Amino acid sequence: MSFAWTPDRFNRRVQQISQPPRALPSPPEIVSLAFGSPDPRLFPAAGLAEAAATALRDFPAYSVALQYGNPIGNPVLLGELAKKLEKDEGRPVEPGSLTITSGSSQALPLVFQALADPGSPCLLETPTFLGTVRHIRFNQIEAVAVPLDDQGLDVGAVGAALDTLSAQGRRPRFLYTIPTFNNPVGMTMPLERRLALLDLCARHGLPIVEDDAYRDLWFDAEPPPTLHALDRHGLVIRLGTFSKIVAPGVRLGFVLADPAVIERVQMFKAEGVTNGFASLVVGTFMKSGGLASHIEVLRRDYQGRRDALLSALAREMPDGVTWTRPTGGFFVWLTLPPQADVARIAARMKEEQVVALPGTECYPDGRGSHHLRLAFSLQPPERLAEGACRLGRAIRAGLHK
Ligand SMILES: Cc1ncc(COP(=O)(O)O)c(C=O)c1O
Numbered sequence: 001m002s003f004a005w006t007p008d009r010f011n012r013r014v015q016q017i018s019q020p021p022r023a024l025p026s027p028p029e030i031v032s033l034a035f036g037s038p039d040p041r042l043f044p045a046a047g048l049a050e051a052a053a054t055a056l057r058d059f060p061a062y063s064v065a066l067q068y069g070n071p072i073g074n075p076v077l078l079g080e081l082a083k084k085l086e087k088d089e090g091r092p093v094e095p096g097s098l099t100i101t102s103g104s105s106q107a108l109p110l111v112f113q114a115l116a117d118p119g120s121p122c123l124l125e126t127p128t129f130l131g132t133v134r135h136i137r138f139n140q141i142e143a144v145a146v147p148l149d150d151q152g153l154d155v156g157a158v159g160a161a162l163d164t165l166s167a168q169g170r171r172p173r174f175l176y177t178i179p180t181f182n183n184p185v186g187m188t189m190p191l192e193r194r195l196a197l198l199d200l201c202a203r204h205g206l207p208i209v210e211d212d213a214y215r216d217l218w219f220d221a222e223p224p225p226t227l228h229a230l231d232r233h234g235l236v237i238r239l240g241t242f243s244k245i246v247a248p249g250v251r252l253g254f255v256l257a258d259p260a261v262i263e264r265v266q267m268f269k270a271e272g273v274t275n276g277f278a279s280l281v282v283g284t285f286m287k288s289g290g291l292a293s294h295i296e297v298l299r300r301d302y303q304g305r306r307d308a309l310l311s312a313l314a315r316e317m318p319d320g321v322t323w324t325r326p327t328g329g330f331f332v333w334l335t336l337p338p339q340a341d342v343a344r345i346a347a348r349m350k351e352e353q354v355v356a357l358p359g360t361e362c363y364p365d366g367r368g369s370h371h372l373r374l375a376f377s378l379q380p381p382e383r384l385a386e387g388a389c390r391l392g393r394a395i396r397a398g399l400h401k
Contacts, residue, residue, distance in 0.1 A: 013138070020134060021361060031387035033374040034355040036183060036244070036330040041380075042301060043247045044285070044294045051285035065280035069273030071266055073100025076283035077252070084286065085256060088215070089229035096259035099266060100274050104213060104241040104253035107265075108135045111209055111237055111255060114264040116141045116173035123161055123175040125153045127333070127362035127371070129183045129211065132176060136364065143364040144172060152189030153177050155196045162204055174207045174237075180223045181214035181329025184362045184373035188327060191224040202233045207261075210238045214329035216245050216295050219303035223328060234258040242282055244330070244377075245295055250278040302330070308381030309374065309388060316392030318399055323374075330377040333359075336370040336395065345398035354390035 007015055023035035055076075056062050065074050072078065077100060082093040101107040108131060116122055118140035124132070126145040136143050144165065146157045158175065165172055177197075179189040189197075201208050210227045228238035237257040242250055252275055255265055273279070285291050309332060313323055320337035334356070336342065349355065359371025374391075376384055 013140075017134075017137065021130065021357065026355065030353045030355060031379060031383055031390060032355045033376070033379065033384070033387050033391075034357045035378065036375045037378045038244060038247065038298075039301075039378050039380070042298060044290065047285050047288075047290040047294060048246075048281055051288065051290065052281045054288075055280045055284045061280060061284075065273075065276040067273075067276070069276055071099070071269045071272055071274070072262075073098070073254075074273060074276050074279035074283060076287070077279035078283075080283045080286035081254060084291075089226060091229060093256065094259060096262055097256060099255050099262050099269075100279060101253045101255060101269075102251045102274050103243055103248070104211065104239045105131055106274070107239045107253050107255045108132055108211075109139060110265045110268045111239070111261075112136065112139045112141060112174075113268045114261065115207060115209075121165060121170055121172045123158060123172045123206075124364060125175075125177045125182075126364065127184050127359060127368055128176070129178060129213075130357070130361040132211070133362070133364050136176075141173070145364060146175075148182070148185060148187070150187060151193055152179055152182065152187060153193075153197060155193060155200055158197065159200055162200075162206070172206060174209050175201060176209045176211065177227075178211045178213070179227060180212055181217065181326060182331075183213065183329070184331050184357065184359070184371075185333040186324045186326030186329055186331045188223050194224060194227055194230055198227060198230055198233075198235070201235055206235070208236045210236050212238055213241050213244055215240075217299060217302055217330070218328035219299060219306060220327045228256060234260075237261055245291065245298060246282055246285070250282055251275050252278055252282055302377065305376040305379070305381055305384060306332075309376040309384040312385040312388035316388045318392065318396050320399070321395060330375050332374045332376065334372045334374055336372070337399070338370065339399070340370060340395070341398040342369050345394050348394035348397040349391065352390035352394050354387050354394065356391065 023037045026032045061076055078098060082098060085093050112135055121142040121144050123146050124143040125148060144161050146161050147154050181188055208227055212226055226238055228236040239255055241253040323332050323334045357373040359368030360366060362368055
């Protein structure tokens, strides 16, 4: 007889949560533009193999990495990452201001748990990363949506949301934003707007969670400094990941923030060291200069894919469809005209064997039905062109009845 795993055996929240979309490999006949997965052909396997061999010959280093260790992270990776961040941000990384996480997917809930109680509000830039929407929901935080415009988060709308909450006697615990090569829209907040946002948040004492997954992957020009680099008040908590510049499978990310924040974040990290072995390998790869040159290769390659997708969209999309032109990162955000029959388009996309992420996944409140996120990271240029062609046919079917 088997045990009856009836719904009442589970946490009540399980019943309110849908299965997350999963970035699983799709069969070759399908063109998937749905997920921000890097192309496996771009994984630095040879560099990591060499780094692993070197690391495993160095006794004190591997004995630390393979042991249960300090939850802050492996010392080799912490040292190399601090050097990179100091160079990128042009300011020193203070002792105690960095912790390694299992991808930024672990950093998100750790930071949210450290900052917010269940039921408390946060300001959430929308549309946003679907993982963030889920982590906010899991932690029972109330998301107050703040819109983006073509220059990123609308600072006036942040001010208005703060006023509305204040009139109710409430204070948001943090603001979440992806200011550089945003997921899902692909746009970047200019410097002046970054400064205006920091000024507003400093006046209100509002912590900013800056999710910075794509910064290294710029194509046309280096992006403006991170909010963290510009912050003079210790308000910005920067999250980063090695998923897009090394490989998602190394499961390494980090939090860079005021040591008082890192100390609280650590309290929610129940494991010992995070991915000690992968940390040592990636730290060794960085030490050899391998990561810096790999990032150069990725920039050129993803730029070619971005260009291929944009020119295919220009060829294939019917009138009335618009899309963003990212200057870095992985994503293009497509907007369908209001009269588009989205159910019919979704059905035709299935027939055409082309997949994109529905815009509704990127909002906490069901909006986004007339948007699709297209990732150009996984498919080579010719497949991106084929995907745009299939998508064009599906959209045309939903525009003309
Ligand atoms: C904005 C953003 N944050 C966080 C993540 C999660 O990345 P990781 O692979 O480090 O968990 C992603 C991945 O797509 C992302 O786009």
